[in-house]
Amino acid sequence: MATLNDVAKKANVSKMTVSRVINHPEQVTDELKELVYEAMRELNYRPNAAAKALANNRTQIIKLLILEEMDTTEPYYMFLLTGIANELDKYAYSLQLLTHNNVQIGDSDGFIVCGMRQEDEALIKSLDKPTVLFGQNDMGIDFVDSNNEESMAKATEYAIEKGYEKIVYIGIAVDEPFARSREKGYTTVMNNHGKEPCIYNLENRSRYSAAFIRENWDMFPKNTLFLCASDRLGLGVIREIKEHDGDIPGDYGVIGHDGVFLDQIAYPNLTTLKQSITEMGAACARMVLKKVNENGKAQGDQLFETELKLGGTTR
Amino acid sequence: MATLNDVAKKANVSKMTVSRVINHPEQVTDELKELVYEAMRELNYRPNAAAKALANNRTQIIKLLILEEMDTTEPYYMFLLTGIANELDKYAYSLQLLTHNNVQIGDSDGFIVCGMRQEDEALIKSLDKPTVLFGQNDMGIDFVDSNNEESMAKATEYAIEKGYEKIVYIGIAVDEPFARSREKGYTTVMNNHGKEPCIYNLENRSRYSAAFIRENWDMFPKNTLFLCASDRLGLGVIREIKEHDGDIPGDYGVIGHDGVFLDQIAYPNLTTLKQSITEMGAACARMVLKKVNENGKAQGDQLFETELKLGGTTR
């Protein structure tokens, strides 16, 4: 592998000049820069991350802290991971995964945290490196998330537009900002249209939403749409409507949320609000690296729109 | 952060002795070792991975190459990843993810490759670092996998034991060793019991297995069990049996394979062959690190047993 030194010799300059071309190009004349770029190209120079890390007193490592239990977890993490990993790669950064099983928080330049709940606040605050959350929060920590409120508002509008008379919201029974935002998006639009919100919150498992539908089937006349805060809940609803031989999407509509994997497993395919998971992962990575380079300066929030992805569960 | 030097001073020895205690403890007297361990403990010494990497001309990075397309991918990758990551962590190694979108194969000490197909052989062989596959292969590359043949044999035995008369094998239509092994496990046991194997291979998507059942419903009398090479296929089968108001598990049984996530999504929960994904991930990590330390020496294969996890789709 070619080193800085090799490039320097080839370009007839000192190592330092090459280093400057890479890190502070404005301090080098255009003439030399050209020579150096040329030499780098010819030698196919790739910086040595370890050396860079050592010299900068960095680790070139970002740790991803996953606070949820894996098995209760939605399958979107792989997309998040690839988004993060690919972005980090560009800056010669590595990713390290931390899960509940592996709490040992070694050294890193920064953290990305996901699956956070209120009770994890102390843990997060104890991290002594730049940190970015995946998932909205009201603790004032920089985050990346879908625009949950807007997302559900959009879906509610769509359901109304499609002529479903009754629109039932099935939320996730946790007291977290994302859940409140989704509910709020629904409520706001319902109120705007002079319709009565109808909200139930359940644990996020398909068997609970199925059981809920079963036990309350009489409450749901034809022309009802179930707006679910997750595809998982949506799956259970579909399953149980089918048990009652309900007609989807004619008499009953279902809209889920997340748009990763599960919506395609459903039959008919679930209409869902698809999140841009990979892009959000990349955004997390960019944000945490920026924060690292700016000595931990706050970066604010970044919200991504969801896409209403039509399946066979809505008219 | 405490360094080697700090530890050395505290223990009144040279850096080199401390380094030896870590890497070649047999070269140091017990007396000094004690002193050094003591000092390390007191200072909470953690080796600096970057410095180590630089001195050893290593990267302390293992790359994970995922050759499958993410969206067609089973959701078990997260478990694999955590298994790998946690194990690598123990040796101050980082993980880097490579996907189709990010083919740029930078520097690393070794590779773990998964989702490999025959046509990827050239790519694998071109990797110039110790490589381990997740997934059996007959190209002579070291691998870790479930014991696919034994797994299906076990399931077939179980189905017979439970008194299902007809046992239909629904495989994945790819010409890969893992698929052949699974089929072979089924065939062997069927033959041993003097039963006629009955095999169909489909693309690995629930809609195809559902369609298959629909189109051939007449071929499947009561008391039939469908042994599926994946939970995905199993899901489709269940769905379609329910469409025909078939009684699961009374008249029809279904067994899937993989045991990650999907089996729990199914209703009733799918009886499946659960793979020890996390453990296999750790095994991949150990194997590739061993290979790195032994200059690429072949490590052979490592097979893991699956666990027959009973759900509601078998008697």
Next chain:
DNA sequence: AATCGCGGTGTTATCGGTAACAGAATGAAT
């Protein structure tokens, strides 16, 4: 008693980068 061998420890140079400082060249100001 002088020499040899050897286990155990310290010294030096090195891995590939970077910051801080030193020094050379240029043009402007006196």
Next chain:
DNA sequence: ATTCATTCTGTTACCGATAACACCGCGATT
């Protein structure tokens, strides 16, 4: 012409670890 400021480039030391070598003291060998 001399001085000074400015811009650019090179030199040096260092980040934290390790391999290779040098060295020291000891018992065994002659």
